[in-house]
Structures are given as structure tokens and as C-alpha cells.
Amino acid sequence: MQRQDIELLAPAGDWDCMRAAVANGADAIFFGVEKFNARARANNFRMDELPEIMGFLHRYGVKGFLTFNILVFEDELRDAKALIDACIDAGVDAVIVQDLGLVKLIREISPDFPIHGSTQMTITSPEAVEFTKPFDLERVVLGRENNLKQIRKIGEQAKLPMEVFVHGALCVSYSGQCLTSEMWGGRSANRGECAQACRLPYDLMVDGEQKPMGDIAYLLSPKDLAAIDLVPELIEAGVTSFKIEGRLKTPEYVANVVSKYRKAIDAYFDGDRSGPTREEIRELEQSFSRGFTHGFLDGTNNKKLVDGSFPKSRGVYLGRVERVLRDGVVCRIEAPLKRGDGIVFDAGDPTQKEEGGRVYDIRRQGVKIEGEAAEGVVIDIVPGRNDVNLQRVKAGDRIWKTSDPALDRRLRATFETDKPYRVFPLALRVEGREGEPLRTWWTDVQKGNTVQVDSELPLEKALKRPMDRQLLEDQLGRLGGTLFQLDLLEVELEGELIVPVRELNRLRREAVERLDGERPKPPVYVKREADPLAGSRSPEQAAAAPAAPGEARLTALCRTLEQVRAACETDVAMIYADFEFIKQFPAAIETARAAGKPIALATPRIHMPGENGYHANILKLKPDAVLVRNTGALYYYLKARMERPGEPFPQLIGDFSLNVANHKAVELFREAGCDVLTPSYDLNIQQMVDLLGRTAEPEALEVVLHQHLPMFHTEHCVYCTFISEGTDFTNCGRPCEEHDISLQDRIGMSHPVRVDEGCRNTVYNAIEQSGAEYVKNFLELGVRSYRIEFLEEPAEKVGEVLRLYRDALDGRISGTQVWRSLKATNQLGVTRGQLAK
The missing domain is CATH 3.20.20.70 (Aldolase class I)
Known part of the structure; x- marks a missing residue:
């Protein structure tokens, strides 16, 4: 597999996130519009913005995929068709689809408009991929429960490009198979309205009796996926698209995660197997982390998937409070810390109000530290005077670094800039002879577009300093502030010739403007005339x-x-x-x-x-x-x-x-x-x-x-995780054959948990x-x-x-x-x- 075969796919919930993704190396972006996408709570874009969005992305050589990954109800099919028509007209590179009825509708509208099978289709086997082939899907997004060995097998057998989630929040339930929000609040996960019931606390009931669990209450809340150190294995397993979750996240998160995975993918093809640094992992944790896991990519390990003690992002672990002082706390820190960073004190019960705020001062042995305190040292952490009630902080409480303003500023600088986010190589050929115009051919190497621009003045014989290759390279290669940089120059001049420098500048400006204008042009898809909704039964x-x-x-x-x-x-x-x-x-x-x-x-x-x-x-x-x-x-x-x-x-x-x-x-x-x-x-x-x-x-x-x-249907086994010493079905001792488990919610309802032949769990209402x-x-x-x-x-x-x-x-x-x-x-x-x- 070559570098160009691998796609880094980034989320965008708004324009800043889209710019952050482009500026930091994404090959493609996925985004939603007001309706019909699985992140109804994201800002999302408007349908009438599609031409502008696709023009922006295509200008930078980035693909744009529209998320259409929800179920479509009968009375919405006409609106769905209108959105597909708009996508085709705007040159959207693909739609990510859950509903197979929508797949049929799209194929009736256009035979070649690209469709990606969403992870909400619950595609987890070669046979599931084969089922989609009559509908000419361009690729499939595999379920997050597939491990590396299975991914390789699916790729070898089904031979269709595979997209795999590599970073971000994990759903505890199989995507497309969660009905909890639907049952409890009429907010369907299959409609982009997930209420995150998996992040709520539950009591574990075993054979009708509550099992004491200490501070473990979030029995269905998985850690976050971070597979950055598995990039080589994923490429070698045949994954072609590396997908980052996060359309509800900040632009700083997008910039951070995209840049790290860009570096990891490029390092693989450069032969560098050193993997991410500790500092890079910390920066990923800082943007968002409930604790990192490989999910199911290494295989099932129920003990590693769910921590159970907290359901929300914590950031970077700093250490535990050793002593509480009058104006701060003493801690041996396990990560760098500086003034202005945000912290929170974790007493083990996230349902209660937690103390937290900004670091006002850092002292070491009574001496104020002006810069950054390094990991491994014992320091006094002094929070802002009005931020923290130190009487509620106890020795033994964990401390988390929740924000790093300096990191955020560095990340924002990548996309809050007047400079182009990317530059592309230009190949230039120059020909000329006395009495004729100077002829130039400019080729946008990435896009393959070529424009010819000729001088308006004829070439004259030079009396003093004739044009040479160096002069042409200096004048025609002055491309700063544009999308291009001169990569290859071929010069064929007959004799000692000259043309005014202002004419060279005009040639350059016209060529760049024309090539820039060619980049955003949308692809052209076939569109059928017949209305696929006209013949339905009334x-x-x-x-x-x-x-x-x-x-x-x-x-x-x-x-x-x-x-x-x-x-x-x-x-x-x-x-x-x-x-x-x-x-x-x-x-x-x-x-x-x-x-x-x-x-x-x-x-x-x-x-x-x-x-x-x-x-x-x-x-x-x-x-x-x-x-x-x-x-x-x-x-x-x-x-x-x-x-x-x-x-x-x-x-x-x-x-x-x-x-x-x-x-x-x-x-x-x-x-x-x-x-x-x-x-x-x-x-x-x-x-x-x-x-x-x-x-x-x-x-x-x-x-x-x-x-x-x-409600939930999950690869995560509650029996194995909480009433067994094992990690998966090979060593759990099969407690499901001897016990019945249910999860008791906050209002006292106990929801039965049953296993199937594959050791998957279903939680029933x-x-x-x-x-x-x-x-x-x-x-x-x-x-x-x-x-x-x-x-x-x-x-x-x-x-x-x-x-x-x-x-x-x-x-x-x-x-x-x-x-x-x-x-x-x-x-x-x-x-x-x-x-x-």
C-alpha cells in the first residue's frame, strides 16, 4: 500500500473545525447539515452552504463526505431526495448512509454517486460487505467491535475499501443497534439524538441482590479509543481510511488529533516505527479523554474497556494530593504543569460537585516557579483564590489537568491565519524565440490541470542581461501567499532574449488565478430524470x-x-x-x-x-x-x-x-x-x-x-467485567450460566442483561x-x-x-x-x- 492510498478522515461540526482539519493534514472531512445526520446536537452546516463547503475543500485537494447516517422515515423521503440532489449538484464526494432504503433511493437517482456504508449499518463480516455489493457502495465503515485480525480477513475476502474508527468516543452498543434513548426519551440514536444513557450510573444486581461496587458505578461507559500506536498494524491489515470521531468536539481537538495521526501515518511510510511520544499522548489526552483504550482492535478485553469510576473527559492525570495547605495542595506531579492550566480534584464521586479551577501559582520548596514544572517533582499547587474550596479537598484525591491554554493557543494558530492552509507543487514549462510571445504552461501537479499563458509583448533580443533559468525561477516562482510552490521548471529559450519583469509578473498572477479557479470545480455525476418516489402505493x-x-x-x-x-x-x-x-x-x-x-x-x-x-x-x-x-x-x-x-x-x-x-x-x-x-x-x-x-x-x-x-446490544460483557476475574470468554468461567444480572437505574428499575452464543450482551428494558x-x-x-x-x-x-x-x-x-x-x-x-x- 502506498501513502496516497491512505486517507485521514476528520470530523467537522462547524467552519472552524473544518479549517482546523484542512490546516492540519486531513485528506477528507465528514460533516452534516441541519437534517439527516447522526449528530443532531452538533452546530452542523446548512444545505445551501454545500457549494461553498465543497469549493473550499476541493480548493485544498480535500474530499468532503456528507453524513446521512440515520434512518429516514416515510414522510421524509421527498426531503431526503432533495438533499441528495443538492449533494450531487455541489459535488459532494460521497454520502455516508445507514438506511438501506436510502441506498436504494440514491441508486434510483444516480448510478454513480458515491455511497459509503456507515458504521450504523452494523457491517462486521465479509458477508455483510457482500450484501452491499449490488448497490455499488464505494466503501464500508466497519463496526468498532472488529479486531485487527477480523479487519484483515474482511478486507481479504470482501475486497472493498474499509474505513475504521481510530480515535474518539466509543459507543458501548453496536452502532445502529442501540434503542435506549428511543425507549427512555423518544430520542433515537438511529436519528442522531442519542441521550448517552450508557454514561449514566447503574447498580449491579446479581440474582436480585445489589452487588457492592465501591466507586464503580458507570458500568456501561467505555473509555475513549486511541489507536495512534496501532497505525502500522492498521495499514498492514488493509485499512484505507482512518476515521476520527468528534463532530461535537472543538476545533482545537480536531487540530490536535488530526495533526498527530497525520504525523503517525507519514512516519510509517518514511520507515519510522518509533511511535508517538509521551508528550504527544498527553496532548491527545488534554483535548479530550475518558482514559484511552484500543477498544476492540487488540481483541476483547472487558477489563480494559470500561473503567467504571467516571463517565466524562478528565484530561491528563497529574497525581494525588499528598497534603492540603492553607492556600494549595502538595503533589508529586506525573505530567508538566504551569500557571494558567486548569485542574480538577477528583474525590471518586463524579455525581457530586467537584472542586476545580485555574492554577494561580506553583512553588517548589517554598520558591515560586515561573515556567513549567516538570513531571516527577514535588510541588505546591496554588489554585485561584476564588476557584477552589480547599476545605472540600482531601489527601488522596486525584488531580487532573483539565485544560492547557498554551496548547490551545498553539493549535488555534494552525488555522487562525491569513496564509493558505496548504501549498501544492507546480510544474512550469517556458518556451520562447525572438519576435514571438513568451509561452508558459503551468501544471497543478496534484489536480493535473494545465493552463497556458503567453506574454502580451513579443520577446526581444537582450542588449545587456538576457533572461536565464535563474531569473525565470526567481520571478515566476514568487508564489508566496498562493496555493502553489514551484516544483519543476523546464526552460527552452532560443538566443539571448528579454521581456519586461512586469510582464513576467502578469504571467504568474494570471496562471495562478486560473489554476486556483480550477481546483474547486465539482465532479460530475450521472443524474436520472425519472422521479423514484412517483410510483409508490398511496x-x-x-x-x-x-x-x-x-x-x-x-x-x-x-x-x-x-x-x-x-x-x-x-x-x-x-x-x-x-x-x-x-x-x-x-x-x-x-x-x-x-x-x-x-x-x-x-x-x-x-x-x-x-x-x-x-x-x-x-x-x-x-x-x-x-x-x-x-x-x-x-x-x-x-x-x-x-x-x-x-x-x-x-x-x-x-x-x-x-x-x-x-x-x-x-x-x-x-x-x-x-x-x-x-x-x-x-x-x-x-x-x-x-x-x-x-x-x-x-x-x-x-x-x-x-x-x-x-435496548443496548454490546460486545462488552457485564458478566465478565464485574463478576469474573477473566478478561473474555476464554477465561471468564462462564458466570452467565450460573447467575442472572440486571442493571438498576436511578429510579430503581432493574433492566435484565442476557448473553448470546457470541458472549454479547443485550440489556432489555x-x-x-x-x-x-x-x-x-x-x-x-x-x-x-x-x-x-x-x-x-x-x-x-x-x-x-x-x-x-x-x-x-x-x-x-x-x-x-x-x-x-x-x-x-x-x-x-x-x-x-x-x-x-
């Missing part, structure tokens, strides 16, 4: 084919064998077995077969390289259907079905985790080969009605009416939710299949709940009666969930 057409009460099918998803047995005694049309361990599946199939019930087996929510054995085992068990939860598994089953023509094959049912939020996504998955689809849990009742009203085949959709919402009150809407819109999902319910509860919903579907009771009955019999009550938001 709500009026949808109303013409309602499902009769007797046509409604009821299905039950069970997570224990006892629940399967209970469901088999009802009139459900199908049983779903969703067990923690695949070894339990044969008993479920035997039970269902004995009762004459069709049975579906559920896949894990995530598909990693090397996990196809799980799916091969499912096919060996010959279920009637497979509940498919990711595109990697879907590709595996579609390929297996294609390779077995004429043989019986399970029905393929796409689950909620495929994130189907609009009719274009329904079309895409149906065309790919899905038999039935489950709409996304991000939809409220109006959005669900809109989707069903525009979908040509509402009978191919199954609506989940009842469930405990699966404590309270059941029911969509019973909307059954009438769904029946009128043609939905014929309704799923009830169980989690920990005993067998008798399974039968009772299924009978309630059967009565509602058949019209014997109302949905409201179902809801009231469930509320009356549940200890924690029941919620209407996301449908009512």
Missing part, C-alpha cells in the same frame, strides 16, 4: 385491502423451553426460539414438531468473521423459518438457498435490527430475498402507518405488538411494552402477522398474554382492554413504548 390504495380479523396470524417469540411448551398449547401460527445457547434449539424444535407448530430459529444480532458455523447448524436443524437479524447472516442464507435449488428451505424473516423504516427499505430487502420483514422499533404509530400505507405488500410485514425492548391499542390501525392497513415476544415470563403468563392478544385480533376485546389487563397484572406495569412517542 394510503388510499392501502385502505382498499384491510386484513379481516380472522386472517390475523399470532406468533410467539420464546426465550426458554418452558415458554415454547406454553405457546404450543395456544393457537399461535408460529413459534420463534431465541435461546442464549444453540445447544437448546433441538429440544425446542422437538417440542414444536410434537405440537404440530411451525418453528423459526433466531440468529444472533451480530455476525462476525468465522461465525458461519452457527448458521450452518441452524440449517442442519431444518427449521420452518429463520429470524435473521443482520445483513451478514442474511447474505449467508440467501447464498445457501441459491446453492440448493429445488430443496426445501426455511422462510427468511428479517427482524427489527435490519432497521426497515421506509417502503424503499422494504423493497430492497424483499428484492434481495426476504420473505417477511419486521419494521424498525424506531417508528411511532404515525410513522408505522405511513410506512404501511406506502408499502406495496403490507402482508409481507410482521408487527411486534408486545415485548421487553432490547425492565418494563414490558404493548402496542395493543393500535391493532385496529394495523389490521386496516393490511398487516396479517403479529408477534408477541417474551423474556422472563413463566409458562402460565405466556398462555394468558397470547389469549389476550388473540381476543383483540379477533375483535372480541379492544386493544385498550388488553393494555389495561396487562397493566393490572404486571408488577412493574406496562408501557405503550415507542409507538406512542
Whole structure:
């Protein structure tokens, strides 16, 4: 791989961040506009700024990628199309997309406009990459849970450029698979409105009893990713784009992180393997750090991923308070410190007010230090008189350096300048003969653009000092303050010639102006004339084919064998077995077969390289259907079905985790080969009605009416981290087989944590939710299949709940009666969930 093959991709939440990224060496920028991006809280840009943004970036040879990485609801498709049209017209280099329905829409608008598959697509296996290939994605952004070995394998097998996050905040949940904000506040992470529930404190409940954890309360709050020392390994694993997280961060953060990774990438190609210095790591920590980790790049190590004692940026660790003085504290510092730096005293409970402020003075053995105190020395730290209440500071408290104004000034100077942020090499050819104009050809080497500029005056024979190469280089190479520097000069003059210096200056100015004007020109993409939204089914057409009460099918998803047995005694049309361990599946199939019930087996929510054995085992068990939860598994089953023509094959049912939020996504998955689809849990009742009203085949959709919402789905194992001495599944001792864990929130609700075959955890909402009150809407819109999902319910509860919903579907009771009955019999009550938001 060559240096030019590697892209350093930087975030920009505003113009200052964009300038900081360009000035410090980014090859590409990702940014959002007001709507349709996963950082709704960022300042973001306006759609009408796109031409200006792309002109600025292209002038400096930098690519610009628009983040379109959220789910798009039915009533937003027209606005989404308008934004894509604007991107094409402005020459945006690619859009970063989560919603596969949007991918279909874009391909109907343009066959060649570049699309990048967002990390929100949950692409973690070669098969998931293969699933995207019919849609001509230019690259994929891998899940942050992939390790280096898996990244290499995906690259070797799938052969599509890979983008990987290398620095910034880590989501504890798989991107695209977090429903916590949606459940608790109607602020969906799949809509850019994450409320960061993972950063909240929780009590650990083990088998119903609270486990004492000392100062460990932030059980789901991971440290920040910093892979700067893994740059060589990432390049050699085949990563082509190094992505920095941080569209909510400051321009100083962007300048700092981009410059450090620029240096690391360049050092690799210069043969320098020395890695970042200690001071460089400290500067990265200073801009933002909850403590640094390699995340999952080295493999899973649950003990290193989550510290648990604080959820927010701390900066640089200075040391512990040794003594409290009248006007300050004594500390042996572990990092340099100077007057004006910000500090905070950490007593171990970040929920309480913490003392902090600016350093007013530094003393060593009673003598004031004017400059910077070096690490390793014992000093008196004197904070500003009104900043810190020293009576609340105790010996043993940790001290963190929270800000460094001098560093910030140095970083701001990189982009708060009148000088161009970058200069580019020029190749110049000069030809001339007496009586003819001086002819010059100027080539922008990076862009490949060439302009010819000729003198307005003819060349004359020189009487005294003829032009030579040195004179031309001096005059034509005076490019200071422009985007260019003279890199190559070819001169071919016949005889001793001269032209006025002012004419040389005019040639230079005109050439630079023309070349500068060529740089921002946008790329040209093919744009189809037809409107891809013109042929959708109207709500009026949808109303013409309602499902009769007797046509409604009821299905039950069970997570224990006892629940399967209970469901088999009802009139459900199908049983779903969703067990923690695949070894339990044969008993479920035997039970269902004995009762004459069709049975579906559920896949894990995530598909990693090397996990196809799980799916091969499912096919060996010959279920009637497979509940498919990711595109990697879907590709595996579609390929297996294609390779077995004429043989019986399970029905393929796409689950909620495929994130189907609009009719274009329904079309895409149906065309790919899905038999039935489950709409996304991000939809409220109006959005669900809109989707069903525009979908040509509402009978191919199954609506989940009842469930405990699966909120977090994470590679981070709470069992391993907090009730085991091990670091991963190889040495944890499998505490999940002996204990049940839940996370108790601040209002006392305990949310169950369950594992799957891959040792991933799902945190379920404590309270059941029911969509019973909307059954009438769904029946009128043609939905014929309704799923009830169980989690920990005993067998008798399974039968009772299924009978309630059967009565509602058949019209014997109302949905409201179902809801009231469930509320009356549940200890924690029941919620209407996301449908009512």
C-alpha cells in the first residue's frame, strides 16, 4: 500500500473545525447539515452552504463526505431526495448512509454517486460487505467491535475499501443497534439524538441482590479509543481510511488529533516505527479523554474497556494530593504543569460537585516557579483564590489537568491565519524565440490541470542581461501567499532574449488565478430524470385491502423451553426460539414438531468473521423459518438457498435490527430475498402507518405488538467485567450460566442483561411494552402477522398474554382492554413504548 492510498478522515461540526482539519493534514472531512445526520446536537452546516463547503475543500485537494447516517422515515423521503440532489449538484464526494432504503433511493437517482456504508449499518463480516455489493457502495465503515485480525480477513475476502474508527468516543452498543434513548426519551440514536444513557450510573444486581461496587458505578461507559500506536498494524491489515470521531468536539481537538495521526501515518511510510511520544499522548489526552483504550482492535478485553469510576473527559492525570495547605495542595506531579492550566480534584464521586479551577501559582520548596514544572517533582499547587474550596479537598484525591491554554493557543494558530492552509507543487514549462510571445504552461501537479499563458509583448533580443533559468525561477516562482510552490521548471529559450519583469509578473498572477479557479470545480455525476418516489402505493390504495380479523396470524417469540411448551398449547401460527445457547434449539424444535407448530430459529444480532458455523447448524436443524437479524447472516442464507435449488428451505424473516423504516427499505430487502420483514422499533404509530400505507405488500410485514425492548446490544460483557476475574470468554468461567444480572437505574428499575452464543450482551428494558391499542390501525392497513415476544415470563403468563392478544385480533376485546389487563397484572406495569412517542 502506498501513502496516497491512505486517507485521514476528520470530523467537522462547524467552519472552524473544518479549517482546523484542512490546516492540519486531513485528506477528507465528514460533516452534516441541519437534517439527516447522526449528530443532531452538533452546530452542523446548512444545505445551501454545500457549494461553498465543497469549493473550499476541493480548493485544498480535500474530499468532503456528507453524513446521512440515520434512518429516514416515510414522510421524509421527498426531503431526503432533495438533499441528495443538492449533494450531487455541489459535488459532494460521497454520502455516508445507514438506511438501506436510502441506498436504494440514491441508486434510483444516480448510478454513480458515491455511497459509503456507515458504521450504523452494523457491517462486521465479509458477508455483510457482500450484501452491499449490488448497490455499488464505494466503501464500508466497519463496526468498532472488529479486531485487527477480523479487519484483515474482511478486507481479504470482501475486497472493498474499509474505513475504521481510530480515535474518539466509543459507543458501548453496536452502532445502529442501540434503542435506549428511543425507549427512555423518544430520542433515537438511529436519528442522531442519542441521550448517552450508557454514561449514566447503574447498580449491579446479581440474582436480585445489589452487588457492592465501591466507586464503580458507570458500568456501561467505555473509555475513549486511541489507536495512534496501532497505525502500522492498521495499514498492514488493509485499512484505507482512518476515521476520527468528534463532530461535537472543538476545533482545537480536531487540530490536535488530526495533526498527530497525520504525523503517525507519514512516519510509517518514511520507515519510522518509533511511535508517538509521551508528550504527544498527553496532548491527545488534554483535548479530550475518558482514559484511552484500543477498544476492540487488540481483541476483547472487558477489563480494559470500561473503567467504571467516571463517565466524562478528565484530561491528563497529574497525581494525588499528598497534603492540603492553607492556600494549595502538595503533589508529586506525573505530567508538566504551569500557571494558567486548569485542574480538577477528583474525590471518586463524579455525581457530586467537584472542586476545580485555574492554577494561580506553583512553588517548589517554598520558591515560586515561573515556567513549567516538570513531571516527577514535588510541588505546591496554588489554585485561584476564588476557584477552589480547599476545605472540600482531601489527601488522596486525584488531580487532573483539565485544560492547557498554551496548547490551545498553539493549535488555534494552525488555522487562525491569513496564509493558505496548504501549498501544492507546480510544474512550469517556458518556451520562447525572438519576435514571438513568451509561452508558459503551468501544471497543478496534484489536480493535473494545465493552463497556458503567453506574454502580451513579443520577446526581444537582450542588449545587456538576457533572461536565464535563474531569473525565470526567481520571478515566476514568487508564489508566496498562493496555493502553489514551484516544483519543476523546464526552460527552452532560443538566443539571448528579454521581456519586461512586469510582464513576467502578469504571467504568474494570471496562471495562478486560473489554476486556483480550477481546483474547486465539482465532479460530475450521472443524474436520472425519472422521479423514484412517483410510483409508490398511496394510503388510499392501502385502505382498499384491510386484513379481516380472522386472517390475523399470532406468533410467539420464546426465550426458554418452558415458554415454547406454553405457546404450543395456544393457537399461535408460529413459534420463534431465541435461546442464549444453540445447544437448546433441538429440544425446542422437538417440542414444536410434537405440537404440530411451525418453528423459526433466531440468529444472533451480530455476525462476525468465522461465525458461519452457527448458521450452518441452524440449517442442519431444518427449521420452518429463520429470524435473521443482520445483513451478514442474511447474505449467508440467501447464498445457501441459491446453492440448493429445488430443496426445501426455511422462510427468511428479517427482524427489527435490519432497521426497515421506509417502503424503499422494504423493497430492497424483499428484492434481495426476504420473505417477511419486521419494521424498525424506531417508528411511532404515525410513522408505522405511513410506512404501511406506502408499502406495496403490507402482508409481507410482521408487527411486534408486545415485548421487553432490547435496548443496548454490546460486545462488552457485564458478566465478565464485574463478576469474573477473566478478561473474555476464554477465561471468564462462564458466570452467565450460573447467575442472572440486571442493571438498576436511578429510579430503581432493574433492566435484565442476557448473553448470546457470541458472549454479547443485550440489556432489555425492565418494563414490558404493548402496542395493543393500535391493532385496529394495523389490521386496516393490511398487516396479517403479529408477534408477541417474551423474556422472563413463566409458562402460565405466556398462555394468558397470547389469549389476550388473540381476543383483540379477533375483535372480541379492544386493544385498550388488553393494555389495561396487562397493566393490572404486571408488577412493574406496562408501557405503550415507542409507538406512542
